[in-house]
Amino acid sequence: MKKQPEEEFKSEQMLNKKLSRRDMLRLTGASGLGLLLGGTGAGGLMAARQSAAKTPAASLDPAADTLPFYGAHQAGIITPAQNFLCFAAFDLTTTKLDDVKKLLKSWTEAAAALTSGSLIGNVNDNPNLPPSDTGEADGLTPSRCTLTFGVGPAFFDGRFGLAPKRPSSLADLPAFTGDSLEPQWCGGDLCVQACADDLQVAFHAIRNLARIARGTAVLRWTQEGFQRTAGADPKGATPRNLLGFKDGTGNPDATDDAEMRKVVWTSSSDGPAWMNGGTYMAVRRVRLRIEVWDRSTLSDQETTFGRHRHSGAPIGATDEFAELKLDAADASGKPVIPPDSHSALAHGDGTIKMLRRSYSYSSGMDLKTGQLDAGLLFISFQKDLLKQFVSIQQRLSKNDRLNEYMVHTGSAVFACFPGVREGGYIGEALLG
Numbered sequence: 001m002k003k004q005p006e007e008e009f010k011s012e013q014m015l016n017k018k019l020s021r022r023d024m025l026r027l028t029g030a031s032g033l034g035l036l037l038g039g040t041g042a043g044g045l046m047a048a049r050q051s052a053a054k055t056p057a058a059s060l061d062p063a064a065d066t067l068p069f070y071g072a073h074q075a076g077i078i079t080p081a082q083n084f085l086c087f088a089a090f091d092l093t094t095t096k097l098d099d100v101k102k103l104l105k106s107w108t109e110a111a112a113a114l115t116s117g118s119l120i121g122n123v124n125d126n127p128n129l130p131p132s133d134t135g136e137a138d139g140l141t142p143s144r145c146t147l148t149f150g151v152g153p154a155f156f157d158g159r160f161g162l163a164p165k166r167p168s169s170l171a172d173l174p175a176f177t178g179d180s181l182e183p184q185w186c187g188g189d190l191c192v193q194a195c196a197d198d199l200q201v202a203f204h205a206i207r208n209l210a211r212i213a214r215g216t217a218v219l220r221w222t223q224e225g226f227q228r229t230a231g232a233d234p235k236g237a238t239p240r241n242l243l244g245f246k247d248g249t250g251n252p253d254a255t256d257d258a259e260m261r262k263v264v265w266t267s268s269s270d271g272p273a274w275m276n277g278g279t280y281m282a283v284r285r286v287r288l289r290i291e292v293w294d295r296s297t298l299s300d301q302e303t304t305f306g307r308h309r310h311s312g313a314p315i316g317a318t319d320e321f322a323e324l325k326l327d328a329a330d331a332s333g334k335p336v337i338p339p340d341s342h343s344a345l346a347h348g349d350g351t352i353k354m355l356r357r358s359y360s361y362s363s364g365m366d367l368k369t370g371q372l373d374a375g376l377l378f379i380s381f382q383k384d385l386l387k388q389f390v391s392i393q394q395r396l397s398k399n400d401r402l403n404e405y406m407v408h409t410g411s412a413v414f415a416c417f418p419g420v421r422e423g424g425y426i427g428e429a430l431l432g
């Protein structure tokens, strides 16, 4: 019997629950895509991408390798982070709402295929036509691929008559102290976050979604990201960012439904009904000054984060998950954890939380300086951008010791739709 969306969501949760809290904390990660696109849209039947006979990876447990696309919430938010990310922001080139609806319907059909390991469309064996799927994921497993869709503030400008439906907290972020934003890494009418345990699978998803969008939307900016793979870290410890520190330790527990309702998922009291079960995403492309960091002492590095590098524990403690005791002082009365350390400032009094799901990126080098363009594609999910992301970033941007070692070069926010029911489409509650 077919599973109902809620049941499917529960089975994703069950899959998640097989993991320990520590595994779940791998959600966070520490985070580059130029795409050449062309071709036609997709639709119709889907062909199986994997054949058991041809694919050695078919011996993997298929249930563990496939995450449900349909459900009460979109996947890729509380889902334990996959190894790779391809993030894409799109601009709409149409002014017709009907075209946008058609696009989201086509994307829904394609996303169901992409996340289940099927070829997109039904024109994949006609020698006289361009194939409907670009083919580079043919024979690959779904690789826990998730696709998460959202709309930016610009979606609600005058073009589609949707201004009255804009959630009040969905607005471009205010300027923060030290921002050095470059327009090529900012904004977007729509976003797609593709995550998978295989970069080719994630790339294939974005490439095909962009191809389907042709004539309706174009890519605005993209960024690939990575974490360590399960092969390199079989124990599944908290991933380290490019500064060498465990990143994700202080995340709320994504397996705790009540906590996720408090921190991540929007409900009827939080804004427009079309967002019930959705969440807001903040994305910041943060370039790390790794050459400067690499010249700083271990002690400076640890006081910058307020944590020990090796264990990830708060300074003065040995357990990674020990409580951050911000009032602890040494014999001379000096705080053990510097109040201007990143962890202390981000934690504050512990009442404002967000779910971070970031990825490291490495995008070649700056030809003028010879320095690496590498850093973090910071991604967080929260039910209220102003109360959560903005209030913490305002604190950080003014005083964070980490500011010496980083520069924010990109910024975007998106309203991530609630989950899609089988037979429905992405954004249906908004577009009807």
Ligand SMILES: C=CC1=C(C)c2cc3[nH]c(cc4nc(cc5[nH]c(cc1n2)c(C)c5CCC(=O)O)C(CCC(=O)O)=C4C)c(C)c3C=C
Residues within 6 Å of the ligand: 028, 241, 243, 245, 246, 247, 248, 249, 250, 251, 284, 286, 288, 305, 307, 324, 342, 343, 346, 347, 350, 353, 354, 375, 376, 378, 389, 392, 393, 396, 406
């Ligand atoms: C506005 C939100 C945040 C931005 C931007 C941000 C950038 C950023 N963070 C790291 C590395 C670490 N962050 C850590 C903790 C942490 N960071 C934020 C928020 C932002 N970080 C929060 C809410 C927290 C948790 C605080 C808490 O309650 O404990 C840590 C410590 C380990 C951990 O808890 O994950 C690291 C390391 C980088 C490198 C970075 C920008 C490049």
Ligand SMILES: [Fe+2]
Residues within 6 Å of the ligand: 342, 346
């Ligand atoms: Fe942080």
